[in-house]
Each structure stands twice: as structure tokens, then as C-alpha cells.
Amino acid sequence: MTDVAIVGIGMHPFGRHEGVSGMEQGAIAVRRACEDAGITWKDIQFAFGGSREAGDPDRMVSMLGLTGIQFINVSNGCATGGSALFSAFNAIRSGAFDIGIAIGFDKHPRGAFTPRTQTGTGVDWYGSSGLALTTQFFGMKINHYMQQYGISHRSLARVAAKAFRNGANNPMAWRRNALSEDEILQSQMLSYPLTQYMFCNPGEGGVALVMCRADIAHKYSSRPIFLRTSVVRSRRFGSFEVTAPHLALEHGDGPTIDASKAAFEQAGVGPQDIDVAQLQDTESGAEIMHMAENGFCEHGEQEHMLARGDTEIGGRLPVNTDGGCLANGEPIGASGLRQVYENVLQLRGAAGVRQVPNDPKVAYTHVYGAPGISGVTILSR
Amino acid sequence: MSEAVSISDEVLELTADGPRLIGARCEDCGNYVFPAQSGCSRCTGSRMQRVVLGTQGTLWAWTIQGFPPKSPPYLGDTARETFKPYGVGYVTIPGELKVEGRLTEADPKRLKEGMRMRLVTVPLRKDDNGRDIVTFAFEPVEGESP
Numbered sequence: 001m002t003d004v005a006i007v008g009i010g011m012h013p014f015g016r017h018e019g020v021s022g023m024e025q026g027a028i029a030v031r032r033a034c035e036d037a038g039i040t041w042k043d044i045q046f047a048f049g050g051s052r053e054a055g056d057p058d059r060m061v062s063m064l065g066l067t068g069i070q071f072i073n074v075s076n077g078c079a080t081g082g083s084a085l086f087s088a089f090n091a092i093r094s095g096a097f098d099i100g101i102a103i104g105f106d107k108h109p110r111g112a113f114t115p116r117t118q119t120g121t122g123v124d125w126y127g128s129s130g131l132a133l134t135t136q137f138f139g140m141k142i143n144h145y146m147q148q149y150g151i152s153h154r155s156l157a158r159v160a161a162k163a164f165r166n167g168a169n170n171p172m173a174w175r176r177n178a179l180s181e182d183e184i185l186q187s188q189m190l191s192y193p194l195t196q197y198m199f200c201n202p203g204e205g206g207v208a209l210v211m212c213r214a215d216i217a218h219k220y221s222s223r224p225i226f227l228r229t230s231v232v233r234s235r236r237f238g239s240f241e242v243t244a245p246h247l248a249l250e251h252g253d254g255p256t257i258d259a260s261k262a263a264f265e266q267a268g269v270g271p272q273d274i275d276v277a278q279l280q281d282t283e284s285g286a287e288i289m290h291m292a293e294n295g296f297c298e299h300g301e302q303e304h305m306l307a308r309g310d311t312e313i314g315g316r317l318p319v320n321t322d323g324g325c326l327a328n329g330e331p332i333g334a335s336g337l338r339q340v341y342e343n344v345l346q347l348r349g350a351a352g353v354r355q356v357p358n359d360p361k362v363a364y365t366h367v368y369g370a371p372g373i374s375g376v377t378i379l380s381r
Numbered sequence: 382m383s384e385a386v387s388i389s390d391e392v393l394e395l396t397a398d399g400p401r402l403i404g405a406r407c408e409d410c411g412n413y414v415f416p417a418q419s420g421c422s423r424c425t426g427s428r429m430q431r432v433v434l435g436t437q438g439t440l441w442a443w444t445i446q447g448f449p450p451k452s453p454p455y456l457g458d459t460a461r462e463t464f465k466p467y468g469v470g471y472v473t474i475p476g477e478l479k480v481e482g483r484l485t486e487a488d489p490k491r492l493k494e495g496m497r498m499r500l501v502t503v504p505l506r507k508d509d510n511g512r513d514i515v516t517f518a519f520e521p522v523e524g525e526s527p
Contacts, residue, residue, distance in 0.1 A: 125389035129505065192489050245416060247481075
């Protein structure tokens with residue numbers, strides 16, 4: 001097995017971009033990633049691309065140049081970026097290719113995601129009944145968790161306030177205004193206990209990552225970052241996932257716990273070795289629960305960690321240093337790759353004012369998406 | 382009261398004894414699913430038998446839907462001025478499974494995990510014949526106070 005390095009990163013800013021198609025944002029990210037690696041599109045041997053609502057990614061070759069490469073489209077809900085990365089990682093690791101690219105972009109209409117449910121029956125009784133909203137799942141999961149483990153409403157606000165503070169220092173972020181915890185708590189209640197500013201919004205943006213065999217990485221970058229592992233897991237019986245008309249009586253671990261355990265095992269490191277982490281924060285409760293599900297603390301410990309500022313940029317374990325989904329919004333195809341982009345910047349020591357001060361060597365990303373899928377990566381320099 | 386029609390006979394039957402949810406049970410391992418499906422999520426078998434699910438249970442997790450869902454697909458009221466928030470939760474049906482459904486209660490102070498709930502229906506809108514299109518919901522059992 002060949003080791004894999006990330007040698008070029010490119011991003012189109014997240015947010016709302018009138019008059020710029022989602023695919024164009026993806027193409028801009030690709031050109032920037034190639035430029036960062038000192039190559040052109042002609043040097044790319046393969047691509048994996050993801051987009052939910054901005055067109056089939058492989059159509060992008062007409063903008064970038066018709067070089068005849070294999071360009072595979074991937075789709076796994078909010079975890080699409082994780083799947084593109086997993087695929088690219090294994091394409092190189094297997095020895096089939098020397099250098100390729102993972103691409104994600106999207107452009108969603110305003111408002112909550114339109115429920116897209118298939119319940120097995122001909123009629124969409126689930127959506128018609130006023131169920132099937134992803135926001136409901138997030139509300140129920142954190143509400144249940146808060147009662148089980150003593151997490152407060154204030155902690156939900158702390159997570160969101162941190163996200164907007166970090167976003168304010170990120171020129172690529174959508175939401176760049178800091179908000180106070182009280183403003184967050186007092187905004188409209190969307191799905192109890194989660195308020196408007198505790199939720200991320202569907203948005204727009206693009207990210208691309210050039211990856212190559214580790215033994216040739218120095219040809220392209222003076223500071224290659226190594227992808228130690230990339231893991232994707234679907235749900236097992238008994239887990240509690242988004243848009244489920246029923247759950248089993250018995251409880252089983254969710255896909256995040258499974259993906260995290262496998263990633264640590266494959267990379268040969270543990271949670272204590274991680275210097276910076278980007279965790280799926282579809283809403284602020286998700287970041288809290290994902291801290292424990294990814295092995296960074298015990299259930300309930302988050303309450304004190306947040307009060308102490310452990311997950312701030314200068315804290316013991318900085319989490320979502322670029323503002324996460326809350327400040328960047330969520331263009332589904334691009335979201336998981338944004339996390340890796342941020343970790344590459346952090347490991348290169350190139351994150352500017354939001355650089356974590358602990359001279360980071362190992363970094364962690366986690367995405368979660370419908371209908372219950374998680375993707376984890378571990379990077380090191 | 383006007384005549385009622387189920388949102389889908391495949392999941393909700395309106396009987397003289399009240400509403401009934403239709404699921405399936407695995408003949409191999411006894412696992413329950415809702416709605417009915419052809420395969421078992423637990424043992425991967427495919428011998429699924431249609432069953433009527435229990436109508437009483439306890440609240441396992443809940444939230445309040447605070448904004449009008451997009452329509453389509455939602456059939457209920459989506460006007461900002463008149464929309465009324467509604468509860469959503471999972472109810473544990475003992476010995477069977479947890480079912481997700483609307484709750485008739487939408488006040489966070491009046492909902493508590495573990496409280497007893499029973500199956501009822503709520504109207505979404507009128508059909509072309511003036512009948513109420515109804516879906517299922519769970520309501521707190523009388524005398525239950527959090």
C-alpha cells in the first residue's frame with residue numbers, strides 16, 4: 001500500500017454568490033488547488049466529485065478541459081465530501097494512480113433542506129404529515145442527550161458563539177459577525193431546544209484537494225500533509241439516525257462511533273494525539289455529541305469543557321477552527337472537504353489569525369449525513 | 382365531525398375502534414419495523430409479516446416543530462400567520478419498536494420523557510370531497526402530568 005499526501009488545496013468562498021453557478025465555484029476551487037500544487041488540470045489522472053443540487057460533477061470537465069480522465073461522481077448526503085476523499089485516497093493507495101483530485105461543490109436554495117424521503121409506500125405520507133425534517137431529528141437527539149447527560153442550553157449557545165467568533169476570522173466563511181450567547185439563545189426557536197442561530201444553513205461553495213503518492217509529494221509541495229486514513233461507515237441496527245419513521249427498541253452505536261474507532265485503529269493514533277479537530281456541527285448540539293462519539297471526551301464532560309474554553313482556538317482541543325458548518329453554511333458536496341482544507345492549513349501553520357498555537361502535528365475531521373453515514377479522516381504532517 | 386380519510390392506508394388504518402398503525406414483523410427474529418418493508422433491518426432476512434402495531438406507549442424523545450415545513454410535501458397549514466407549532470417525538474411501543482410521530486402537545490413544559498402516550502389522529506387539510514385528510518399523532522394519556 002502506498003501512503004497518500006495532500007499537496008494542493010483550493011476553495012471558493014462559502015456563502016451566497018448570485019450569478020455564479022455551483023459548478024463554476026467547483027471549477028474555481030479546482031484551479032486554485034492545482035495552482036497550489038504547482039500543476040495544471042492536464043496533470044490530474046482521476047477525479048472524484050460530489051454535488052447534490054448543482055449538477056453532475058463530471059460535467060465540469062467541459063469547463064476545466066477535456067483531457068479524458070476518469071471522473072467519478074459520488075453522493076452520500078452531508079457526508080459526500082468524506083466519500084469523495086475516501087475514494088480518492090484508495091485510488092492512490094491501491095497503486096492504480098499517482099495523482100488525482102477530490103472535488104465538492106454545491107448551491108442550495110434558501111431555507112431548510114427539502115425533505116426527500118422514500119418510505120417504501122407510494123404516498124409520501126411521512127413528509128405530508130409534517131415529519132421527515134432533518135431539523136426534527138437534531139432537536140430530538142440533543143434534547144434526549146441533554147436530559148441523559150446534563151448538558152445545558154447555555155452550552156448550546158457557547159458552541160454557536162465560538163463558531164461565529166472563528167468564522168469572523170475566516171475570509172472564506174459565510175457568517176463573519178460574532179454573536180453573543182444571549183442573542184443566540186433568544187433567536188427564534190426552530191426545533192426545541194435549538195434556536196435559529198444554533199443551526200447551519202444550506203449554502204454555496206466549492207473545495208478541491210489534490211492528492212498524490214507520498215513518495216512523490218515533495219515534487220509538488222514543500223509542506224505535504226499526509227492522509228493517514230479515511231473511513232466511511234453506514235449505520236448498524238439499533239442506532240438513532242436522521243429521518244427514521246421507526247427506531248429499534250435496542251440501542252446500538254451509531255456510524256460516527258464506528259468510523260472513529262476504525263480511523264484511530266488504522267492510523268495508529270488515539271484521541272489524545274489529536275491537536276485540532278473539525279467535527280460535524282449541523283447544529284450546535286451535534287458538535288457537543290460528536291465530541292464524545294468521536295472519542296474526545298466522556299458523555300456529559302462537554303458541559304465543563306465548553307465552560308472552560310477547551311475547544312477554543314487556544315484551548316486543549318480546538319474544534320471547528322474555521323467556524324464549522326455554523327459559520328460556513330453547508331453546501332452538501334463541499335462541506336466535508338472544507339474540514340480537510342482547514343486542517344491542511346492548520347498543519348501547514350498557514351491558518352493566519354486562527355492558527356492554533358500548539359504547533360499541530362495530527363488533525364481530525366468528521367462529517368455526518370443522512371440517512372446515517374459518517375466519514376472520518378486523520379491527517380498528519 | 383366530518384368524515385376522515387387516512388393520509389395513507391398502507392401505514393394508517395381508521396377503524397371503528399380507533400386508528401391503527403400498520404408495520405411488519407420478521408418471522409425469523411421477531412424484529413418490528415414501521416412502515417412495513419420487505420427485509421429485516423436486524424437479521425437481514427426477508428420473511429416479513431404485516432402486523433398491526435400497539436397503540437399505547439411512552440415518550441422516548443421529543444422536539445417541537447417551530448416553523449412551517451415546506452409544502453409540498455407538507456399538507457398542513459404553512460401560513461406564517463396561522464401556523465401552530467406541533468410536537469414531534471418517538472414513542473416506545475412496549476415489546477415492539479419506537480414509532481416517530483406528531484404529538485398533540487406542543488408546550489415544552491408539558492412534555493417529559495417517559496410519559497404515557499396513546500395513538501390518535503390529527504387533521505391536515507380537507508380533500509376535494511370536504512373530508513378531513515388525517516395523519517397519526519400521539520397524545521398524552523389523561524391524568525399524565527410531567
